[in-house]
Amino acid sequence: MYIFIRVCNILTENMSKFKGVLLALLITIILVLIDSLVLEPNIYVINEIKIGVPEIDERLSGLTIVQISDLHLQGFGLREEWVIKAVNGLSADLIVVTGDLIDKREMIDYAIEFVKRLKAKIGVFIVFGNWDYWSGVNMTEFRAKLRRTGAIVLVNEHVEVEFNNTSFYLIGVDDPHTGHDDLEKAMPKTDSKLKILLAHSPEIIDKAVNVGVHLVLCGHTHGGQVVIPLVGPLFLPVRREYRKYSSGLFKVNETYLYVNRGLGTSMLPVRFLCPPEITVIRIFKKS
Numbered sequence: 478m479y480i481f482i483r484v485c486n487i488l489t490e491n492m493s494k495f496k497g498v499l500l501a502l503l504i505t506i507i508l509v510l511i512d513s514l515v516l517e518p519n520i521y522v523i524n525e526i527k528i529g530v531p532e533i534d535e536r537l538s539g540l541t542i543v544q545i546s547d548l549h550l551q552g553f554g555l556r557e558e559w560v561i562k563a564v565n566g567l568s569a570d571l572i573v574v575t576g577d578l579i580d581k582r583e584m585i586d587y588a589i590e591f592v593k594r595l596k597a598k599i600g601v602f603i604v605f606g607n608w609d610y611w612s613g614v615n616m617t618e619f620r621a622k623l624r625r626t627g628a629i630v631l632v633n634e635h636v637e638v639e640f641n642n643t644s645f646y647l648i649g650v651d652d653p654h655t656g657h658d659d660l661e662k663a664m665p666k667t668d669s670k671l672k673i674l675l676a677h678s679p680e681i682i683d684k685a686v687n688v689g690v691h692l693v694l695c696g697h698t699h700g701g702q703v704v705i706p707l708v709g710p711l712f713l714p715v716r717r718e719y720r721k722y723s724s725g726l727f728k729v730n731e732t733y734l735y736v737n738r739g740l741g742t743s744m745l746p747v748r749f750l751c752p753p754e755i756t757v758i759r760i761f762k763k764s
Contacts, residue, residue, distance in 0.1 A: 517748035519556055523715035523755045526726055528733050529763030530691050536643040536662070538758040542673070543597070546696025547577040547739025549608065550587045557591060560740060560755070565596045565755055570640060572597040574628075575696045575737060576606025576652060576677030582614035585622065593626040599638060601628040602647060606677035606697060607654040608743065631675060633659040645671035654678040654697060654715070663761065664688055671760070679722040679736050680715055686732045693734045694758070700724035700738035704750040713732045714743075721758060724751075 543564055549737050550557070552642060559674020564572060572595050578588040595601045603623060610616065638647050651657035653676055660681065665672070674681070674690045678697035684698045685693050701710020701723055713720045721727075727734040738754040 480562075486670075498585065498747075500541050514747060517750075517752050518742055518746055519753075521560065521563070521753040523567075523757060525757040525758045525759065526735065527761060528692055529761050530666075530671060531736040531763045533645070533691070533760070533762050534643045535762050536641045537645060537671055538761040540571075540640055541567075541569050542571045542573060542694070542758040542760070543567050544573050544575060544694050544735070544737050544756040544758060545740055546575040546737040547676075547699060547741050548574070548588070548591065549577055549580050549607065549739075549741030550584045550591060552584075553587045553590055561591065561594050563755055564755060567755075569597045569757070570599050571638070571647070572601045573647075573675055573694060574601065574603045575675055575694055576604055577608040577696065577739070577741070578603075578606075579612050579614065579742075580608040580743065582612045584612070585614055585619060588619075589622050590628060592623055592628050595628075596638070597718055599640065601626075602636075602649065602675060603630045604649040604675045604677060605630075605632070605652050605657075607652050608657055610652060610657070633657075633662075633663045635663055635665050637665070637670075645673065647673050647675065649675040650681060652677045653681040658684075660684045678715060678719075679734060680719050682719070682722065682729055682732070682734050685734075686730045690732050692758075692760075693732060694737070694756075695734070696739050698723055698734070698736055698738070699743060699748075700736075700751040700754075702742060702745075702748050702751055706750070710751070724754075 623630050632651050635648040648663050672690045674693045676695045678694050691712050703711040710723050724736045724738045740753045
């Protein structure tokens with residue numbers, strides 16, 4: 478009985494402290510929910526990286542590429558207007574979209590409108606992702622509609638892009654995550670020019686390092702969407718050996734790989750310590 482009374486007295490004496498801790502915990506939970514459900518999914522950041530390649534033509538220095546990925550469009554509103562204005566305001570030579578424009582076939586018209594309004598000096602280039610396939614849309618129809626906007630859709634093929642009185646190769650493979658990629662078919666036959674590969678998922682990297690690709694631009698991971706301090710991304714939709722490529726810049730042998738965190742969300746509309754991203758890539762000749 479004495480012990481019970483003593484415990485009750487201790488609890489009573491410390492009730493105000495417990496209330497303070499509970500209040501602080503409640504406020505923290507509310508702030509995390511506001512950030513992850515409202516703020517982060519809708520407020521993008523612009524990341525700029527510079528890639529130096531020793532063997533390229535000096536005239537390619539200054540080539541500017543803006544990459545967006547994983548739009549997962551759910552409509553067309555103020556957020557999409559802001560993104561388009563931001564992207565177009567970066568004065569890109571090329572805009573590249575690395576897959577997952579939609580995840581529902583009903584969203585195809587929003588994707589067409591979005592792409593149609595993107596403006597770059599040379600053009601807009603697109604590859605498809607897993608959700609484009611899983612959306613149930615007719616992919617032949619989707620490809621044709623995107624091409625009618627003036628965009629170039631690369632499906633296991635390459636184009637030679639003219640820039641500053643020289644040229645480079647832009648290569649695009651179909652979605653590696655669902656096994657639609659054919660890099661061998663897509664690659665040019667010459668080794669003498671800068672080669673930039675567009676692919677939806679970093680799962681293409683092992684193939685890319687063996688064929689002389691200088692830079693791979695991809696997305697798919699969303700950076701994990703939710704990143705836990707001291708733990709890392711909560712979930713990455715790739716096989717274990719590719720989870721180290723969660724987001725950001727990597728160098729694998731002599732090939733650079735950049736993994737964009739994407740602009741949209743997948744499965745759950747949540748982001749935490751992993752904001753949406755627009756990437757500006759500047760190429761220069763490394764001495």
